[in-house]
Amino acid sequence: MPRASSSLHARVAGRRARRGRAVDAACAMVPAVVLAAALAGAGVAAGAPSQPPAAPEASPAAPADAGQRPAPPRRGRIERVAHRPPDMVVVPAGPFRMGPDPSEVEALLRACQVQFGAAVAACEDDHNRQLTAREVYLDAYAIDRHEVTASEYRRCVAAGRCSVSALVAGDERYVRDPWPMINVTWQDAADYCAFAGKRLPTEAEWEKAARGTAGSRWPWGNQARADGANHGQCESDVVMLSRRSLAGPISGPVPLMFAPDDSDGHAGLAPPGSLRWGESPYGAHDMSGNAGEWVADYFGPEGYDDLPSRNPLRSTPHAHSYGMRVVRGGSWMEPAFFGHTYYRRWDDAQARSERIGFRCVRSLD
Numbered sequence: 001m002p003r004a005s006s007s008l009h010a011r012v013a014g015r016r017a018r019r020g021r022a023v024d025a026a027c028a029m030v031p032a033v034v035l036a037a038a039l040a041g042a043g044v045a046a047g048a049p050s051q052p053p054a055a056p057e058a059s060p061a062a063p064a065d066a067g068q069r070p071a072p073p074r075r076g077r078i079e080r081v082a083h084r085p086p087d088m089v090v091v092p093a094g095p096f097r098m099g100p101d102p103s104e105v106e107a108l109l110r111a112c113q114v115q116f117g118a119a120v121a122a123c124e125d126d127h128n129r130q131l132t133a134r135e136v137y138l139d140a141y142a143i144d145r146h147e148v149t150a151s152e153y154r155r156c157v158a159a160g161r162c163s164v165s166a167l168v169a170g171d172e173r174y175v176r177d178p179w180p181m182i183n184v185t186w187q188d189a190a191d192y193c194a195f196a197g198k199r200l201p202t203e204a205e206w207e208k209a210a211r212g213t214a215g216s217r218w219p220w221g222n223q224a225r226a227d228g229a230n231h232g233q234c235e236s237d238v239v240m241l242s243r244r245s246l247a248g249p250i251s252g253p254v255p256l257m258f259a260p261d262d263s264d265g266h267a268g269l270a271p272p273g274s275l276r277w278g279e280s281p282y283g284a285h286d287m288s289g290n291a292g293e294w295v296a297d298y299f300g301p302e303g304y305d306d307l308p309s310r311n312p313l314r315s316t317p318h319a320h321s322y323g324m325r326v327v328r329g330g331s332w333m334e335p336a337f338f339g340h341t342y343y344r345r346w347d348d349a350q351a352r353s354e355r356i357g358f359r360c361v362r363s364l365d
Contacts, residue, residue: 088142089209089283093365096208097215099133099303100342104217111337115234128343131303133215136204137310143201143209144359146272146285147293151177153184153192161195163188170352178271180291180357186325186349189294189358198360202313203297203304203344205361206328210288211341212281219280219287219341226263228277229289230270232333233261258333264289269332269354284359288339291357292331299324299346323349331355 100108105128112123154177156162163185167175170183184192193199201209210219220228235257260267266274273285280287287293297304297314299321304312317323324346330338333355338345347356 085145085283087145088362089145090142090364091138091140091205091209091282093138093140094213095135095137096211096213097133098136098204098207098342099131100128100340101133101215104342105129105131107217108337108340108343112335115335115337117234119234127301127303131342131344132305134305135309136208136312138204138208139311140364141201141205141361142364143205143282143284143361144198145283147180147291147357147359148189148192149177149272150175150179150181153181156192156195159195162191166352171354174269174354176269179269180272180286182269182291182354182357183352184294184356184358185352186294190296192358193360196360198362200294200296200358201361202311203295203326203328204312206287206293206295207341209282209284210280210329214281216281217340219284220277224336225277227265227275229330229336229339230264230266230275230278230286230332231261231289231330231336231339232258234335235259258335260333261336266332287329288341289330289336290332291329292327292334292338292345292353292355293329294356294358295326295328297326299326299344321346325349327356 108126108128109123112126113120116123150167153162153166157164157167166181166184166188172183174182181192190200211217216222218224218228264275270290272290275286275289278286278288278290298317300306300314300318301320304314307314325348327345327347328343330336330340330343330345337343347353
């Protein structure tokens with residue numbers, strides 16, 4: 001029995017040894033690609049040293065209040081950036097036609113007769129009917145886009161360069177910061193322009209900036225527009241005739257008086273640039289209406305034919321003008337045709353009026 005038991009144990013051990021060698025041989029026959037795929041599936045690169053497993057990512061903490069709504073997504077924001085055009089516009093060097101041609105003179109007479117009503121006799125005496133068109137050459141310059149405002153003039157006063165009288169003399173109801181600066185004498189206007197490093201425009205410079213080289217009747221073209229200029233009107237015939245009756249016997253010319261006209265949207269002065277169509281070919285605003293504007297020239301009743309055709313300027317008083325200076329553009333208290341681009345008015349250089357303001361220019365050559 002002992003010998004038989006030993007023999008049995010030997011046979012069992014032999015069979016186990018043979019099975020182990022068979023398994024080892026089978027494992028040796030597994031293709032390397034299969035082993036690599038198995039290792040890759042387990043997240044291990046073949047031939048790479050073993051790495052410690054990465055720590056699991058922490059899950060976000062739950063909100064303290066389980067019923068609280070999640071914060072809404074942040075939305076974009078649109079910001080408007082206002083475009084501010086330059087304060088001055090450039091008028092290039094070159095010729096232009098200054099003054100009205102004969103057909104325009106006749107149109108001016110008709111407009112005067114319609115608007116003056118009972119004072120129509122004054123139309124025959126209008127010195128603008130004596131003007132003739134001529135070619136004038138101007139060097140390049142830049143002119144203020146808008147009329148000088150009261151707030152701008154105050155800075156000149158604060159700097160000690162301008163007279164404070166313009167702010168306290170005359171009718172102070174019309175001295176408001178956003179409005180054109182009025183109540184200024186010719187010298188007040190010249191002083192401000194010097195303070196700003198500029199000067200008053202010559203009459204020819206003003207006219208070219210207003211009408212361009214096409215010779216337009218209005219800064220925007222040849223057709224009148226209700227929204228083009230802030231102008232006034234003549235008083236009604238009844239009012240004018242009543243005033244003459246109160247003055248004495250009905251004789252002599254009817255006194256001519258003007259009044260505001262709110263048909264253009266403004267019963268008084270308006271902030272510069274308020275009239276959407278009141279822009280000249282070069283981009284200057286309110287060169288018809290709003291405030292009349294001082295220019296550099298002395299007034300000559302017969303016009304400017306006696307001046308040079310290149311950069312003309314009447315720098316000395318005319319024998320028959322008594323030191324008057326030219327005013328251009330018409331105003332909020334004067335009939336619309338006063339705002340024709342060639343129309344000339346005059347006033348005493350020392351006058352302070354709620355109708356008269358100014359703008360400045362700078363030479364570029």
